[in-house]
Amino acid sequence: xxxxxxxxxxxxxxxxxxxxxxxxxxxxxxxxxxxxxxxxxxxxxxxxxxxxxxxxxxxxxxxxxxxxxxxxxxxxxxxxxxxxxxxxxxxxxxxxxxxxxxxxxxxxxxxxxxxxxxxxxxxxxxxxxxxxxxxxxx
Amino acid sequence: xxxxxxxxxxxxxxxxxxxxxxxxxxxxxxxxxxxxxxxxxxxxxxxxxxxxxxxxxxxxxxxxxxxxxxxxxxxxxxxxxxxxxxxxxxxxxxxxxxxxxxxxxxxxxxxxxxxxxxxxxxxxxxxxxxxxxxxxxx
Amino acid sequence: xxxxxxxxxxxxxxxxxxxxxxxxxxxxxxxxxxxxxxxxxxxxxxxxxxxxxxxxxxxxxxxxxxxxxxxxxxxxxxxxxxxxxxxxxxxxxxxxxxxxxxxxxxxxxxxxxxxxxxxxxxxxxxxxxxxxxxxxxx
Numbered sequence: 001x002x003x004x005x006x007x008x009x010x011x012x013x014x015x016x017x018x019x020x021x022x023x024x025x026x027x028x029x030x031x032x033x034x035x036x037x038x039x040x041x042x043x044x045x046x047x048x049x050x051x052x053x054x055x056x057x058x059x060x061x062x063x064x065x066x067x068x069x070x071x072x073x074x075x076x077x078x079x080x081x082x083x084x085x086x087x088x089x090x091x092x093x094x095x096x097x098x099x100x101x102x103x104x105x106x107x108x109x110x111x112x113x114x115x116x117x118x119x120x121x122x123x124x125x126x127x128x129x130x131x132x133x134x135x136x137x138x
Numbered sequence: 139x140x141x142x143x144x145x146x147x148x149x150x151x152x153x154x155x156x157x158x159x160x161x162x163x164x165x166x167x168x169x170x171x172x173x174x175x176x177x178x179x180x181x182x183x184x185x186x187x188x189x190x191x192x193x194x195x196x197x198x199x200x201x202x203x204x205x206x207x208x209x210x211x212x213x214x215x216x217x218x219x220x221x222x223x224x225x226x227x228x229x230x231x232x233x234x235x236x237x238x239x240x241x242x243x244x245x246x247x248x249x250x251x252x253x254x255x256x257x258x259x260x261x262x263x264x265x266x267x268x269x270x271x272x273x274x275x276x
Numbered sequence: 277x278x279x280x281x282x283x284x285x286x287x288x289x290x291x292x293x294x295x296x297x298x299x300x301x302x303x304x305x306x307x308x309x310x311x312x313x314x315x316x317x318x319x320x321x322x323x324x325x326x327x328x329x330x331x332x333x334x335x336x337x338x339x340x341x342x343x344x345x346x347x348x349x350x351x352x353x354x355x356x357x358x359x360x361x362x363x364x365x366x367x368x369x370x371x372x373x374x375x376x377x378x379x380x381x382x383x384x385x386x387x388x389x390x391x392x393x394x395x396x397x398x399x400x401x402x403x404x405x406x407x408x409x410x411x412x413x414x
Contacts, residue, residue, distance in 0.1 A: 036176055042386075055219070062229065076337070079331055079337050091341050096233070100237065101176055110270055112179075112268070189370065199355050203352060233371055234370055252319075
């Protein structure tokens, strides 16, 4: 059994956006009971991540860590024509994930109790982001 | 054909633990000959990685590299209530992987000769970690 | 439906090599219309990445960023017997990806318009690299 659909998400600029509920709805819709849920982001300047969903400081610390590791406007970068935050966005995307695969058990994504699924926007401006979800199994 | 099971692993604190054999046993049990083996870690402060399994210095160098890149107790972090190694653990997890997908060929995980599958504990204290394995194919 | 094949790629040393066309050909050959395409690299000193495929500066910036983050010959590393670029290659591989899963829609990998699939060689010398491709679905 294969179910495939698109998730459209509008971001309001840099930051992480919880998408767990939207993913779980589509997994339910797929009617797969046991199998896998795959998420693929069709962009190279944002990420899909699994992150602690309890203390919001965790995601702010992630943001601060990335801003220090890959600073906007770093003179190291030659690719500057799309703005000082574009090349850092590509690097952030590379160092994290643009695809995730999650187990499906008893008809839903079997996440750990502290795990949330987030779309992480790395560009300063808001963007319209597209994700393909593929659910397969029995 | 879909086979799903849990792997429970107890860690003795920060460090990498070889789990290749446990994964291979479950792949055999699944009776899948050609397909995929997916591993998912239900935690955000440890990782699942594929790493060189020959020289143990490699995994010690990895550890040293991560300790320098994401130091425990870094004053950058606001999320400190679970200890100085908790936020670094989340970042290490984010920069590596909590899910892995491996090809299954001739009834086992088709790893390269120098590749081992490791559970990488990032917390200083030992933890009980849970992994879901899903094997699918013919 | 499961299709599995090998991709052999010879690299000419450190740098990123576009493999999108080779992957798309094999997906066509699999005859899967809707499903998933999984790529697995059988090595721990190279990566498989999805990257912007328009401005070549992006991939040069990636390279420069990685050379600064994980310098060759870093005195931190004990594993030096395979040369000053070997341990950095393992770390680069760990911080990026050695497996990728992509959605298959209408008989081909459904990549975003700016997304290319690259084999990223991290060793200074050319190597022969092996990738297993597994395509599954309807």
